[in-house]
Amino acid sequence: MLKRKTKSDLVFDIINYLFLGCFTLMILYPLYFIVIASISDPNKIYSGDVWLLPQSITFDGYKRIFSDSSIWNGYKNSILYAVLNGIVSTTLVIMAAYPLSRKDFYGRNVIMTFFIITMFFNGGIIPTYLVVKDLHLMNSMWAVILPGAMDAFLIIIAKTFFEELPEELREAAAIDGARNLRYLWSVVLPLSKPIIAVLVLFAVVRQWNGFFDALIYLSDGEKFPLQLVLRNILIQSQPSGNMLMDIDNMLAKQRVTELIKFGVIIVSAVPLLALYPFLQRYFVKGVMVGSVKG
Amino acid sequence: MLGKMKKNYELYLLILIPVAYFAIFKYWPMYGVQIAFKDFVASKGVWGSEWVGLEHFQRFFESYNFKQIVGNTLLLSLLNLAIAFPFPIIVAIMLNQLRQQKMKKFIQTTIYAPYFISTVVLVGMLFIFLSPTSGLVNHIVTAFGHEPIMFMGEEKWFRPLYIFSSVWQETGFASVIYLAALAGIDPHLHEAAVMDGASKWHRIRHIDLPGIAPTIIVLFIMAVGNLMNVGFEKAFLMQTDLNVATSEIIPTYVYKVGIQRAEYSFSAAIGLFNSVINLILLVIVNKTTKKISGKGLF
Incomplete structure (x- = not known):
């Protein structure tokens, strides 16, 4: 052309x-x-x-990594937190976004404003920290999952998606006698797989990659997610003791530590690498909707 | 009205839970911000603690490192905005000019990937590649006969590395949005321009850039709205005892004072100062862009 x-x-x-x-x-x-x-x-x-x-x-580096329990424990915790965060976050967002997407939902503007205000102003690290403390969530996995589980931006994305579903669909369902919740469950949700995928992936990636909430809220090493374990190895150069137990030469220790660093980066990337095709497809979609409407 | 509410009562029950979530995890901390004006004592609680007015703010403004910390925060954010913000626009425009779809797809898939690398791993990579003894970059530096550079231990390197790693990590992801905006430009405009003998440079300047200007404005306002919160996790992880003179920004300082030293009121005041500046910046930028282009975010 x-x-x-x-x-x-x-x-x-x-x-x-x-x-x-x-x-x-x-x-x-x-x-x-x-x-x-x-x-x-x-x-x-x-x-x-x-x-x-x-x-x-x-493959010495990998052997040492695989023989160490702190990494696998972190792995296990991260998977658990990511799955829970995916469920909690997606459920909460849909519960907020679906009613707001309905034009016959009286009070939608007031509630939407209630959500949106938090995009412009927030309490900040310390007041949030004190709330988690007051709720007695310190050193609990819920402290890592709940405070960041959702925000107004996600609600906007999901609401925009729901608003595009044809109104006739609901009228037809109403004639068939389907009430609100029934309609949401058996008509809306099956049609909303793309947006559910976006929400789940957002939540999973955020949880998998995050470390700061875990750093300030968790004190028990058994509960540390992978990123905190990685921080010790990668940034503080302190792999857990038994990874280097058999080496007494300082120089050799340093070198094997470097080798372990490369290995853990790969090992920690595997889950997201496996999700990469989905991430490519759905992340873009989510961000597009959000940035157009945001 | 009541009839409408009654008919949809399930929807109200449904939204009650997220509303409660926001009340607890977003609004309760906002209520707690008042400790910035109080002398917070845990046993007395937020409400029962005594008011001290602006004492904590005053202490912060008068502290010896106030200028340095605020300066660091502003400088880092503005430099990051000036360099890391336009870069994805350039990449998207260039990618959009590629005719070979396979090549375009390959480049897109590749440059998109670093977005999913965690901050911990990203900073870990900086430490690995820049290590003065074993890092690849210093192998190159010494090959040219220089002394190895202590990248993570010199204050002057903190900002360049921070910005470079932002460009490395975020360009691909950010360019996707601009690419979508470019794809939305009417192809007839380009065809007509080609007929008139316009070169690619001309078409970029007169069709592509005006075409994606609204997207640029929206993303710019959003970036400014986040200016003061920019990349706290990365700065925190990149901080070493040796580069603290440039890497200490408001959020890292809040963490030190608030979480590590448990001076809740003082650090809440610093955090509030940060949020207020942020809000002011957002309003100013939104107003200015509205005046210039007639379009704002709100």
Whole structure:
């Protein structure tokens, strides 16, 4: 259709390919490096020999990771929190968004305003912390799940989706004698799979990647989610003792710690990597709706 | 009206639970903000603690590090906004010019991925790649005959690294929104422009940019609305004893004072100061853009 190529367009295309090529490489290379480094000899990483291909392949790092219980415990906790957060968050959002999407719902503007105000002003870290304390949720997994479970933005996204369902559908259902809840359960929800997917994925990713609520609310190491365990290893360079138990040489310890770092990044990324096709499809949808209406 | 409410009574029951949730987890903390003006004592509770007026604010304004912390926060946010905000627009426009759909799809899928990396892992990667002994970047630095650089231990590197990692992580995701806006531009405009001999540069300037301007404005206002809360988790994780002079921002300071030292009232006052500045910024930007372009968020 648009085939004519002028000189200036050719220059443009060359610049464009260079620009996007460099940018893509800049994104991709660090990720690729982590993969090859995680199976390379740590001494070769130290000397700078690893940059294009793995060197002296070893699975020592993974063996140490798999033999350590703190990581698996964190994994288990994170999965539990993510699943619970997915359920709680999605349920709450739908309970708020569906009534608000109905034009015959008297008082919808008042309630919507009640939700929206919180987008512009919030109590902040400390007052929220004190509320969690007052509710006796300290050191409970609900402290990690509930305070961030939903916000007004999610309600807007879901409400917009529900508003697009045809009004005739409800009229037809009403003739068949389906009352509000029945209609919501057996007509609306089955039609709302895309928005449910968006809400669940938002909640799961937020929970899987979050660490701050866990940091301030949890004190018992047994309850730590994966991200807190990762923080000890990656940022404070303190893998749990039994990962390095057999090494007494300081230098070797340091090097194996580096190797373990690469391995845990991969291990922690697996669940989201598995979800990536869905994330690609639904995250965009969710953000689009939200940014148009937001 | 009552009849309507009666007919839909189930909907009211349904929405009661999220309303209660907001009351507890959003409005109760707002009520608790008053401890910023009180001397909060846990045993007396929020209501029973004594009023002290603006004492905590005054203490903060007069503290030796007030200027530094507020300056750090503003500088970091503004630099981040100036660099990390326009970048996705450029990437989206460039991607939109690619004719090969497969290539476009591949690049999109790739640059989108870092968005799903957690802040902990992202900062962990910074520490790994920038390590003075084993990091890849310092291998390159020393190969050119320089001394290894202590990236995470020098204050001057904190801001560049913070912004660079934002660009690395968020560009792909943010560009998706602009790409969708670009896809919504009437293709006839481009065809007509090509007929008139317009080059790609011209079409970007006169068709693409005006076409996505409303999207840019909305996202800009939203970004400003979050200016003062920007990336607290990342700053917190990137902070070391050595770069604290540039990495101490209001939220990290609130965490230190409030959670670690349990000075609830003082830190609530600092947090409130932050929220108020944020709100003022949001209103100003919204008003200004409304004046300039006739479009605002509210």
